[in-house]
Amino acid sequence: MRSTGSATAASDANARRHRVVAVAGALAALLATSSGADAQSAAAKGTGRSATKPTASQPAGAAPATATKAEYAQRFATVCAACHGADGRSETPGTPALAGQHGFYVITQLFLFREGRRDNPAMTAVAKTLTDNDLRGFADFIDTLPPAPPAAPSTPTDPARMARGQALAQQHKCVFCHGSDLAGGQQVPRIGGQREEYLRDALHGFRTGKRPGYTQAMIEAVSGIPPEDLDTLAYYAARVGVSAAGK
Numbered sequence: 001m002r003s004t005g006s007a008t009a010a011s012d013a014n015a016r017r018h019r020v021v022a023v024a025g026a027l028a029a030l031l032a033t034s035s036g037a038d039a040q041s042a043a044a045k046g047t048g049r050s051a052t053k054p055t056a057s058q059p060a061g062a063a064p065a066t067a068t069k070a071e072y073a074q075r076f077a078t079v080c081a082a083c084h085g086a087d088g089r090s091e092t093p094g095t096p097a098l099a100g101q102h103g104f105y106v107i108t109q110l111f112l113f114r115e116g117r118r119d120n121p122a123m124t125a126v127a128k129t130l131t132d133n134d135l136r137g138f139a140d141f142i143d144t145l146p147p148a149p150p151a152a153p154s155t156p157t158d159p160a161r162m163a164r165g166q167a168l169a170q171q172h173k174c175v176f177c178h179g180s181d182l183a184g185g186q187q188v189p190r191i192g193g194q195r196e197e198y199l200r201d202a203l204h205g206f207r208t209g210k211r212p213g214y215t216q217a218m219i220e221a222v223s224g225i226p227p228e229d230l231d232t233l234a235y236y237a238a239r240v241g242v243s244a245a246g247k
C-alpha cells in the first residue's frame with residue numbers, strides 16, 4: 001500500500017487505526033488468561049506435556065508453571081535459538097536479540113506476526129505455527145532471559161556520533177518511552193544494546209510504513225526525523241550499555 005496523495009494518506013491512516021482497534025481486542029482476550037491457568041487447562045485437556053516431577057526446591061503446587069517454563073526453554077533452544085541465538089543473544093544480522101526483552105512486548109509482537117500485521121518471511125512462518133499457549137509460553141520464557149551486554153564493536157566507538165545520538169534521543173523524546181538507559185518496559189521494547197542493523201531497519205520501517213506498529217506511537221515518534229538521524233539513533237542505541245541491575 002503506497003499513498004500517492006494526502007487524501008489517500010488520510011484514509012490509509014484511518015484504515016490503519018481501525019485495524020489497530022480490531023487487533024487490540026483480540027490481543028486483550030489473549031492476555032486475559034493467565035499462563036498458570038492455561039497450563040492447567042491444557043493439562044486437563046490432555047494437550048499439555050507431562051509435568052516435570054516436583055523437586056525439593058519446587059513444591060508440587062508450582063508444578064504446572066514450572067513444567068511450562070521448562071517446556072518453552074526446551075522449545076526455544078530447538079526452534080528459536082537457530083536464528084535468535086542461545087539464550088536470545090543473536091549473532092545473526094537482521095535478527096534481533098531477545099535477551100532482556102519484556103514479556104508483554106514479546107507476546108504482542110508474536111501476535112502481530114501470527115496475524116500477519118507485522119511481516120517478515122522467516123519470522124512469520126514460525127509465528128503461524130504457534131498457538132495462544134505458545135505465545136504466552138515463549139513470552140514468559142523470554143521475559144526471564146537476562147539482557148546481554150552490547151556486542152563488542154568491530155570498529156572503535158565514535159564519541160561525537162554517540163553524543164549526537166544521545167542528543168537526538170532526548171530531542172525526539174525516545175527516552176520518554178524507552179527510558180534514559182533505553183531498557184524499555186512492559187509494551188515498550190528494550191532497544192539499548194540491540195543489534196544496530198536491526199534497529200536501523202526497524203526505525204526506517206516505521207518511517208516508511210513497512211512496519212505498522214501495534215499502536216501509532218513509533219510512527220508518530222519517527223515521522224519527520226531525517227533518515228540519517230535515524231541511522232545515528234540506531235548507532236547510539238546499539239552501543240548503550242546494559243545496566244547491571246537488569247530489568
Ligand code: HEC
Pocket residue numbers: 076079080081082083084094095096098101106109110119120122123126138189201
Ligand atoms: C528462521 C529464523 C527465525 C526463527 C527460527 C525464529 N525467528 Fe524470531 N525473528 C526472526 C527475524 C528475522 C526477526 C525480525 C523480523 C523483522 O525484522 O521484522 C524476528 C523477530 C522476532 C521477535 C520480535 C522481536 C522484536 O524486538 O521486535 C520475536 C519476539 C521473535 N522473533 C520470537 C521468536 C520465537 C519465540 C521463536 C521460536 C518459536 C522465533 N522467533 C524463531 C527470525 C527467526
Ligand code: HEC
Pocket residue numbers: 096169172173174175176177178187188189190191199202203212213214215216217218221222225233
Ligand atoms: C510514545 C512512546 C514512544 C516514543 C516517544 C518512542 N518509542 Fe520507540 N517504541 C514504542 C513502542 C510502544 C514500541 C513497540 C512498537 C509497536 O507498536 O509494535 C516501540 C518500538 C521501537 C523500536 C523497535 C524495537 C524492536 O525491538 O523491534 C525501536 C528501534 C524504537 N522504538 C526506537 C525509538 C526511537 C529511536 C525513538 C525516538 C526517535 C522512539 N523509539 C520513541 C514507544 C515509543
